[in-house]
Amino acid sequence: MHEYSLACEIMDNVISVAEENTAKGVNSITLGVGRLTHVNPDQIMFCLETLKEDNIAKGAEIIINEIYPEMQCECGFCEDAKKLCFVDDEIIDDIRTFLDVQCPQCGQTMHASGGHELVIESIDIEQ
Amino acid sequence: MLMHVINVGHDVLKANDKLAARNKKLLDKNGVLAINFMGAIGSGKTTIIEKTVENLGSKYRLAVIAGDVVADMDAGRIAKLGVTTIPVNTGRECHLDAKLVEKALKSIDLKNVDILLMENVGNLICPADYKLGEHLRVVVVSVTEGDDIVLKHPMIFKHTDIAIIHKKDLAEAVFASAEKMEDDAKHLNPDIPVLKTSIHDAESMDKWFSTISSMADQLKQENKD
Known part of the structure; x- marks a missing residue:
């Protein structure tokens, strides 16, 4: 369970950025989470919903965007990995989706670039 | 009241990577080969470290960082062998991180160490996301975990430099195939060495010891050049 300590670190950062900018409150916090992290x-x-209750971020909306890796092939072909996650409009929520992808152009195994972010x-602050 | 969007762009995981890079620089400066042992609870990490200390202790100056959530049983086992051992209690964390290692490095006389063995917390998930400053990532997985364990944890095998399939002598008893596990690891990461080991098979352990010694010698040579 390391999400709690990551959330604490995120909240500490949010509070210090808010204070540096003499904020009166925080309306929203937008995060990006890479699909290849655990x-x-x-x-x-x-965790953030709980942590925000006793500080300047009280009431802030928390928005989480998923960051997809870009699939790259040695032949030069690239594709947004998001396209690989859908089969008949249904999303496949499995990390393996990005690990064993053959290039549609040349058949080689593609390499996932990015997707390791948090x-x-x-x-969004009120001043 | 004024509303204002501030672009922050702070990556919490990258902050660990930066710290890990600093650890690695410090280790390089002192010519220390650092190895991060990752693997599940009971996979055999501590035993492999003990055997490594016994086998390579006369040729190289070794030190060990032993990570555990609480207690220091592993550190106690290793320290008995007469090697510098720093126990690291992660407290509530399921993995070692670069900050914990940075602190532990302060208690080690790095100038007098050739190889640093770092035992991560027993876990196949989170350690994959956290670099420590190591030169070599080693995943230890035992046949007793079931032979589909490799495919169940693709990320850690994708981002390792060596895979050890341990306790191979028990495979038959637990209806597991060490060969299947080897194939799965090779499929995920075709370029890495996969060693099948058992402490009851000296030859298999020797392969591991020679892999590590040649890497330590290579690093020493690079530092001289």
């Missing part, structure tokens, strides 16, 4: 977005959300993208 970070569980639901748990991060739960980033505080932005915060």
Whole structure:
């Protein structure tokens, strides 16, 4: 369970950015979570919802965007991995989806670039 | 009241990577080969470290960082062999991180160490996300975990430098195939060495010891050049 300590670190950062900008409150916190990390977005959300209650971020909306890797092939072909996650409009929620992908152009195994992020993208404050 | 969006762009996991890079620089400066042992609870990490200390202790100056959530049983086992052992209690964490290692490195006389063995917390999930500053990532997995364990944890095998399939002598008793596990690891990561080991098979352990010694010698040579 490391989501709690990651959430604490995120909240510490949000508070210090808010204070540096003499905020009166925080309306929203937007995070990006890479699909190739083992970070569980639901748990991060739960921890942040709890942590925000006793500080300047009280009442802030927490928005989590998923960051997909880009699939790259040695032949030069690239594709957003998001396209690979859908079969008949149904999303496949499995990390293996990105690990064993053959290039549609040349058949080689593609390499996933990115998707390892846990980033505080932005915060919306009231001044 | 004014509303204002601030772009922050702070990556919490990258912050660990940066710290890990600093640890690695410090280790390089002192010519220390650092190995991060990852694997499930009971996979045999501590035993492999003990055997490594027994076998390579006369040729190399060794030190060990032993990570555990609480208690220091593993550190006690290793320290008995007369090697510098720093126990690291992660408290509530399921993995070692670069900050914990940075702190542990302060209690080790790095100038007088050739190989640093770092035993991660027993877990095949979170350690994959956290670099420590190591030169070599080793995953230890035992046949007793079931022979589909490799495919169940693709990320850690994708991001390792060596895979050890341990306790191979027990495979038949637990209806597991060490060969299947080897194939799965090779499928996920075709370029890495996969060693099938058992402490009851000296030859298999020797392969591991020679892999590590040649890597330590290579690093020493690179530092001289």
